[in-house]
Amino acid sequence: MKNILTCVILVASSLSADAGVSIATWKGNALAAYTLTHDDSYRPDQEIMGNALTERGLVGTFFVNPGKCWDTAEYGWTRPPKEVFTEFAAQGHELGSHTMWHQSVMYDQGLSYAFANEQELRDDCIQTKAILDELNQKSTQSIGYPWGGVSAASQAVVADYFLTGRVSGWGQTNDVSPDNMYTIKTYTCGASSPVPINFGDYDVCTATFSQYVDKTLASGGWGIEQYHDLNTTYKLNPEAYFEHLDVLQNKQATNELWIATEGDVSRYVYSRSAATVENIQSDAEVLKFRVDDFLDDSLFDVPLTIMVEVPQAWTTAEQFLVSKNNETRSAKKVVEDNTVYAVFDSLANAGLITLYPNFVAVGLSGDLNGDGSVSSRDLDLVRANWTVVLPAKLSTGDANGDGYVGSADLDLVRSNWGARSVMSVPEPAAVILLLGGILAAWHMRRR
Numbered sequence: 001m002k003n004i005l006t007c008v009i010l011v012a013s014s015l016s017a018d019a020g021v022s023i024a025t026w027k028g029n030a031l032a033a034y035t036l037t038h039d040d041s042y043r044p045d046q047e048i049m050g051n052a053l054t055e056r057g058l059v060g061t062f063f064v065n066p067g068k069c070w071d072t073a074e075y076g077w078t079r080p081p082k083e084v085f086t087e088f089a090a091q092g093h094e095l096g097s098h099t100m101w102h103q104s105v106m107y108d109q110g111l112s113y114a115f116a117n118e119q120e121l122r123d124d125c126i127q128t129k130a131i132l133d134e135l136n137q138k139s140t141q142s143i144g145y146p147w148g149g150v151s152a153a154s155q156a157v158v159a160d161y162f163l164t165g166r167v168s169g170w171g172q173t174n175d176v177s178p179d180n181m182y183t184i185k186t187y188t189c190g191a192s193s194p195v196p197i198n199f200g201d202y203d204v205c206t207a208t209f210s211q212y213v214d215k216t217l218a219s220g221g222w223g224i225e226q227y228h229d230l231n232t233t234y235k236l237n238p239e240a241y242f243e244h245l246d247v248l249q250n251k252q253a254t255n256e257l258w259i260a261t262e263g264d265v266s267r268y269v270y271s272r273s274a275a276t277v278e279n280i281q282s283d284a285e286v287l288k289f290r291v292d293d294f295l296d297d298s299l300f301d302v303p304l305t306i307m308v309e310v311p312q313a314w315t316t317a318e319q320f321l322v323s324k325n326n327e328t329r330s331a332k333k334v335v336e337d338n339t340v341y342a343v344f345d346s347l348a349n350a351g352l353i354t355l356y357p358n359f360v361a362v363g364l365s366g367d368l369n370g371d372g373s374v375s376s377r378d379l380d381l382v383r384a385n386w387t388v389v390l391p392a393k394l395s396t397g398d399a400n401g402d403g404y405v406g407s408a409d410l411d412l413v414r415s416n417w418g419a420r421s422v423m424s425v426p427e428p429a430a431v432i433l434l435l436g437g438i439l440a441a442w443h444m445r446r447r
């Protein structure tokens with residue numbers, strides 16, 4: 001994967017030229033990405049933490065030691081049973097490898113607590129992946145290094161099995177496109193931080209959490225928190241912790257942060273970095289293009305957020321529509337620095353994407369020529385443009401604004417047949433009468 005990442009960055013810089021199609025830095029065009037990671041599976045702490053995330057609609061990554069957790073009775077009572085992890089995965093959390101027995105991956109450093117050699121590390125990668133794949137119901141692509149470190153040699157081995165490796169500490173935000181996906185940095189949450197922070201104290205804990213979030217938002221990069229237990233060895237202040245989750249829930253709702261698992265953010269980074277845009281057609285009516293990352297779709301299954309700077313003539317459209325594989329969806333209309341974008345999610349390698357404006361105002365029904373009544377003149381518009389596609393306009397018979405003129409539009413005209421819009425063009429006198437009526441009604445209600 002390393003090779004792919006390096007060569008793609010070159011391609012990415014040539015992106016977004018012609019038709020103004022670009023890939024958002026983060027999914028949903030969020031300002032920054034954020035990941036909550038949890039090591040060593042403390043019980044009951046991480047059951048509480050995982051459930052607290054789920055309750056708030058958040059997802060996290062849990063770095064698990066399958067050997068310690070459920071393969072022996074030795075640790076069984078201090079680690080959650082397998083069912084807990086199965087449940088976590090079902091709730092959208094990611095289970096990452098923390099090796100079977102918490103050995104350091106640095107087999108080449110002469111450490112007593114590390115794998116003895118390269119083969120041991122390889123065997124462990126294969127074993128934990130197989131176990132976790134079954135629970136994740138998808139390919140496990142994240143490893144968190146036990147004891148926090150990785151060497152150049154062990155990194156190269158890990159890269160044969162995983163897309164991303166997380167170290168401990170460092171107190172840094174990761175770049176938008178990290179140079180090295182196998183030394184992903186974290187913010188420590190709990191008393192094990194390299195620089196001692198009193199996480200047990202409510203005020204200190206709260207201030208530190210908001211610092212992490214602020215630093216991430218300011219950088220626009222990828223912030224990762226690293227947790228262990230809640231209030232035993234690592235001494236977090238639980239009240240501050242739960243309030244922090246509330247803050248994150250809010251940042252997710254306002255789309256400031258894209259909060260996702262380490263595996264999904266990594267997949268997005270790879271896919272975004274590899275993505276190329278091919279413009280097929282670009283005119284006043286329609287934009288046609290492809291977005292491809294040429295990566296393995298079974299592994300890279302996180303949709304990209306695509307932003308299209310729309311032509312000037314489209315900026316007054318009510319919304320934009322995206323057609324792909326015979327399916328039409330609406331795109332979000334986003335205005336940034338006076339530029340209008342159509343924003344939508346799409347997997348890479350999804351074939352031809354067609355984007356067009358929808359000028360049809362929401363709430364109109366069947367009055368295609370805007371003369372205030374639904375009549376044969378509207379029916380004529382539907383018939384004249386029958387099966388014509390794009391762009392969505394009332395004046396070309398597209399009554400429901402889906403970009404196609406067909407039986408759905410005919411139905412809409414028919415079902416409103418004979419309807420008249422009494423308010424279509426109010427005369428000044430009528431407005432005064434109407435106002436008078438409203439005032440009278442209001443006056444009466446107040447009595």
Ligand SMILES: [Zn+2]
Nearest residue numbers: 039040146147
């Ligand atoms: Zn650990």
